[in-house]
Amino acid sequence: MRTETDRQTRVLGRSGIEVGALGLGCWAIGGEWVTPDGSPLGWGKVDDDESVAAVRRALELGVRFFDTADVYGAGHSERVLGKALAGRWDEAVVATKWGNLFDERTRTMDGRDTSPAYARAALQASLRRLGTDRIDLFQLHIGDTPSDEAAVLREACEGFVAEGLIGAYAWSTDDPERAALFAEGEHCAAVQHACNVLEDAPRMLGLSEERGLLSIIRSPLAMGLLAGRREPGRRAEAGDIRSTPPEWLHWFEEGGVPSAHWARRVEAIREVLTADGRTLAQGAIGWLWGRSARAVPIPGFRTVAQVEENAAALTYGPLRPEQLEEIDGLLV
Numbered sequence: 001m002r003t004e005t006d007r008q009t010r011v012l013g014r015s016g017i018e019v020g021a022l023g024l025g026c027w028a029i030g031g032e033w034v035t036p037d038g039s040p041l042g043w044g045k046v047d048d049d050e051s052v053a054a055v056r057r058a059l060e061l062g063v064r065f066f067d068t069a070d071v072y073g074a075g076h077s078e079r080v081l082g083k084a085l086a087g088r089w090d091e092a093v094v095a096t097k098w099g100n101l102f103d104e105r106t107r108t109m110d111g112r113d114t115s116p117a118y119a120r121a122a123l124q125a126s127l128r129r130l131g132t133d134r135i136d137l138f139q140l141h142i143g144d145t146p147s148d149e150a151a152v153l154r155e156a157c158e159g160f161v162a163e164g165l166i167g168a169y170a171w172s173t174d175d176p177e178r179a180a181l182f183a184e185g186e187h188c189a190a191v192q193h194a195c196n197v198l199e200d201a202p203r204m205l206g207l208s209e210e211r212g213l214l215s216i217i218r219s220p221l222a223m224g225l226l227a228g229r230r231e232p233g234r235r236a237e238a239g240d241i242r243s244t245p246p247e248w249l250h251w252f253e254e255g256g257v258p259s260a261h262w263a264r265r266v267e268a269i270r271e272v273l274t275a276d277g278r279t280l281a282q283g284a285i286g287w288l289w290g291r292s293a294r295a296v297p298i299p300g301f302r303t304v305a306q307v308e309e310n311a312a313a314l315t316y317g318p319l320r321p322e323q324l325e326e327i328d329g330l331l332v
């Protein structure tokens, strides 16, 4: 019989590294960073002391997996995470990403580099910023890297595993064919992809099942829309990517106001998600666990309170199959 503990266990492939069913996303705690034309790529201002306290609170609550990227806050997210984990690395599992070029001084993202030489340089820089000598999961951040280049990077990652610099590697991509190409590598342990109760990702979840990967689930709360604090009419602050949403960010409109279409869909399923006494965010996380035993949602956070609420989703576990069916019926 499967116990609650089994259901909350997730392992990064051959590395044997145990991540747990819930991680935390460290994009927002990077603070402000921009494109060369000044458009926001961060989530507005953050309080680093609160971010450090939130990471440490997560560890106390048994959440040990943290997903960051070198480019979040142009290096700042890795530095803050490293500060929070100093002296506590044995309690944590850390994933970072590489592939984007950025200037730490101006906090600007200014290109990409998918060469193996840059992968090594980026890995060394991430190790320095985090303050550690090994990264558990190293992820390619460029989702549309051509297959021939990706095959070379996969072999470079195998080399980093052999050198003991990383435990395992993954690709952050929403393309199952690309993910399958990385999955050919012996130490490829996961794929990071989008999925949430508003927008399912059956092909990606199917691929993880087939290839024995973990699905590290980004934007599990639809960037806050599924956390209940983004009520219709509420505007995002300047400096928050939701305030001037890029083309791919369809959950929000100019000014960071939730899109009426998506807000209506959230309302349609709110009652099912919040049954059993869950908050909306806890219900959205429970839906992902109900969808796949390989799903590891990594909700973003900025405060201790958000971490506490999201970690408490673990006490409720997955939504039941009949609740998933009911949601399917409501979202047709």
Ligand SMILES: NC(=O)c1ccc[n+]([C@@H]2O[C@H](COP(=O)([O-])OP(=O)(O)OC[C@H]3O[C@@H](n4cnc5c(N)ncnc54)[C@H](OP(=O)(O)O)[C@@H]3O)[C@@H](O)[C@H]2O)c1
Pocket (backbone or CB within 6 Å): 024, 025, 026, 027, 028, 043, 067, 068, 097, 141, 172, 192, 217, 218, 219, 220, 221, 222, 223, 224, 225, 227, 228, 229, 281, 298, 299, 300, 301, 302, 305, 306, 307, 309, 310
């Ligand atoms: N290409 C990639 O590889 C990629 C792309 C996107 C994301 N990611 C990763 O996935 C992680 C998660 O995705 P995401 O940050 O895009 O979005 P998300 O997890 O869907 O939403 C996170 C946001 O929701 C709000 N929130 C979280 N918990 C809450 C709670 N309990 N109550 C109220 N509000 C709450 C917070 O924003 P406010 O407080 O500001 O509302 C938080 O920053 C990222 O941090 C990053 O690590 C990776």
